[in-house]
Amino acid sequence: MATVTVHALGAGHLTIPERFFVTPFDPEAKTTVPSLSFLIQHKSINGKATRIVFDLGMRRDLKLYPEVLQGHLASRGPISTEPDVVASLAEGGLKQTDIDYVIFSHVHYDHVGFPKDFTSPQTKFLVGNGALDLLSGKTQLNLGKHMVFESDLLDPERTVELPQPDDASEKSDYSWKPLSLFPHAIDFFNDGSVYIINAPGHLPGHINLLCRISSNPTKFVCLAGDACHDIRLFRREKDIATWTDDEGRYCCIHVDIAQTKETLSRLYEASTEGLGLEGEKDKAQVEVIFAHDFAWEEQAKMDGRFWPGKL
Ligand SMILES: [Zn+2]
Numbered sequence: 093m094a095t096v097t098v099h100a101l102g103a104g105h106l107t108i109p110e111r112f113f114v115t116p117f118d119p120e121a122k123t124t125v126p127s128l129s130f131l132i133q134h135k136s137i138n139g140k141a142t143r144i145v146f147d148l149g150m151r152r153d154l155k156l157y158p159e160v161l162q163g164h165l166a167s168r169g170p171i172s173t174e175p176d177v178v179a180s181l182a183e184g185g186l187k188q189t190d191i192d193y194v195i196f197s198h199v200h201y202d203h204v205g206f207p208k209d210f211t212s213p214q215t216k217f218l219v220g221n222g223a224l225d226l227l228s229g230k231t232q233l234n235l236g237k238h239m240v241f242e243s244d245l246l247d248p249e250r251t252v253e254l255p256q257p258d259d260a261s262e263k264s265d266y267s268w269k270p271l272s273l274f275p276h277a278i279d280f281f282n283d284g285s286v287y288i289i290n291a292p293g294h295l296p297g298h299i300n301l302l303c304r305i306s307s308n309p310t311k312f313v314c315l316a317g318d319a320c321h322d323i324r325l326f327r328r329e330k331d332i333a334t335w336t337d338d339e340g341r342y343c344c345i346h347v348d349i350a351q352t353k354e355t356l357s358r359l360y361e362a363s364t365e366g367l368g369l370e371g372e373k374d375k376a377q378v379e380v381i382f383a384h385d386f387a388w389e390e391q392a393k394m395d396g397r398f399w400p401g402k403l
Contacts (some may be wrong), residue, residue: 094283095306096134098313099399100392101180103129103149105172106202108384113321113345114330124170125384127202129177130315131186131399132303134281142281143186144193145177146301146315147383148205152176161201164237178209184400191215195288197317198295199223199241203383207246217251218288222296224253231296236343254278254299257290272367273358277302284369291359293352294318294345300359304376311377312367319355321345321384326356 103126110121132144151157152173154165165171178188189212196219197203207217225231227241255262257276268290271277276290289300294317301315324330332352334344346352359380366375381388396402 093304093309094134094281094285095304095309096132096285097306098303098315098397099131099184099401100389100397101129101131101145101149101177101399102175103127103147103177103180103205104152104174104202105170106150106168107170108168108321110322111333112335112343113333114324115333116330117333123386125321125386126389128381128383128385128389129180129205130301131181131184132286132301134285136281136283142192143190144195144286144301145181145191146195147197147203147317148177148194148207150176150202151204151206152178156206157201158240158242161238161240164240167237177205180399186399188212188215193218195299195301196220196223197291197300197315197383198298199226199245200238200295200318201240203317204245213250215250217246219246219251219253220290220297220299221254221256224251224297226296233295233347234341235347236337236341236345238345253297254288257292271302272369273361274302289314291316291319291355293348293350293355295347298355302378308377310374311379314359314362314378314380316359316380316382318345318383319352319359319380320382323382323385323387326360326380326382328360 105124105126107122107124111117127149129149130146134142150173188210194217228243233239255264257268266278268276274289278288280286285304287302289302291298291300302312304312320326337343362378363380368375
């Protein structure tokens with residue numbers, strides 16, 4: 093059975109006030125959370141190695157973010173940006189030039205890092221459908237101060253946007269197919285080791301990465317990005333927050349609450365019931381990992397799940 097190794101990469105921390113994420117909330121509560129990035133390594137039958145980095149986390153120098161974001165960043169402190177993804181890769185002897193694909197769960201500032209560090213012509217950037225219109229400014233979302241995007245974030249020559257999940261006519265190297273309870277999945281290596289999962293709701297183009305892991309091939313980890321920021325939403329102990337900002341504007345961290353809830357309930361079902369796959373007698377286990385899950389980070393550090401840990 094084709095598998096991959098998955099290691100977490102330290103990529104900074106930020107602090108999120110509870111009131112913007114869950115309801116009911118404690119108006120004073122804040123949590124410093126990681127913005128996790130992951131290294132996925134695949135070997136084909138003929139021995140060819142392919143390395144993916146999923147999300148680049150926080151930018152190593154906050155001054156490298158656009159000025160319009162600075163006010164928002166001030167409300168997210170304490171922030172740490174070291175080590176960033178590049179330094180984390182180096183801890184295990186890897187350079188940016190060793191990376192074949194950088195796949196983004198979505199293009200919010202705390203996930204895009206600094207793609208300009210990845211200068212190799214071999215490195216491709218992959219984003220979900222709708223992400224490029226956000227970056228270019230064609231799609232405008234007026235839902236909060238964190239909605240700042242950069243038109244020059246990605247080198248267009250090396251960037252691929254996935255096709256629309258519902259449009260089979262679109263020409264692309266990638267094609268969406270149903271996978272168990274997920275209506276839209278892309279078998280990335282065509283060997284069942286890594287699937288890109290469409291995970292709509294948080295931001296246009298929000299995608300997850302489902303990886304069958306070498307240490308236990310009956311198990312997948314699902315790198316779930318910002319499907320939620322607070323594990324209590326996943327566990328159905330809280331609801332999604334909305335608020336009105338100082339300009340009287342309606343705000344929510346998620347662009348589409350109904351879709352976010354649907355995505356979360358599919359992930360919840362996968363994690364509690366497992367994933368029934370064609371040709372496999374037993375359901376595969378799924379561990380769902382959210383980018384900002386501080387408790388997961390703590391445990392994973394102890395378990396050696398950070399690069400270049402033992403695994
Ligand atoms: Zn985030």
